[in-house]
Amino acid sequence: MDRKTKIFWLIVIALIFLSIGATFYRYVIKKDYIIEAKVDCDPYREPCFVWNCDPLSEEEGEQCTGDEEDDVWYYKIINKNAGRISVCAEGDEECEPFFCGENEPDCEFVFCNEENREEFGAQLCNDPMIYRAANPEEAEDDCEGEECEESEDNAEEPMEQSTQDMILSEAEGLREDDDSKQGALPIAQEEPAKEETVEEIAEE
Template sequence: MLNTAKLLFWFLLLFVLFSASATYYRYYVQQDFLVLAEMDCDPETESCFTWICDPEVDGEEYCTGDLAEDTWYYKDIYRNAKYIPNCDPYDEGCPALECIEEEEYCEIVLCTNEIVEEEELDYECTDPETFEWPDYFDEEEDQSVELEVEETMLESEEETEASYEAREDANEEI
């Protein structure tokens, strides 16, 4: 009986070591796993998922209170980790969020009604044919236009004052 217990112990120990080694080799050496990332999506040309920050769910520290900043249109990309270059994905020259031609296991997923139903999402997909930017985006653009106009007016006033002072200095010298 003692030999059977020792044999079982060694068998289980070897099995656990083999399993851990195989997992380490697959995930760390070969990097053979899929990565899901969310990337920007243009709702005017693509069917996008919509994320709106909710302070009750996401936490107040993540939401600004401005719907234009708290709304994000995105699409998903699935990519095999071994094909993802080691660079900053926010850098414009980094192709981390791009599928290279004929790359295995790379897929960009746009929003569809089937995905919304399957994942039980609380929103609908954007439709590029009927999409219109919500009013709160227009308000932000209007505010930025007003700021630009105010800045231009201030700059022109400063230029006018500077040219007036230059003329006065020139008249005093004469």
């Protein structure tokens, strides 16, 4: 093998190692690649993919349980850079690894339409307007009209009573201070009289 051939193969081997190193750094260390995942979707406000259980299936995870929350799943697709996915601690329910921050690069949600429905394994697409009409959202406050006003009035009464008590206690404190000041004046006036009697006794 001549010298030129050796140099050629050394360059080829070096390029192979450089390529392997760059790939390892990008995908293992930096995690610079896109992950596609299914995440929960809000059927009241978003056009979601809809998954329904299979009543004839015996496979766990696909068979029906009788619970609507488990038998129907509304989801959307997220494409997110793997390096930006948060690592959640075990048992941390507030942690959301799959979400797109404001103006976050390499992150997007894909919602359901007739063109991509079959591609992402959905049986049908959800229409938020139809879903809201069929499933009206529950009101946060159960009371209405006069009942709410009565409850608010009852809640304000203890505050009014406590304010009156504070005013009365302050007035009583001021009265006690005035009484103590008035009682101290005669004592201050009697002191010179005592000094005069002592001087008179000394002169005698």
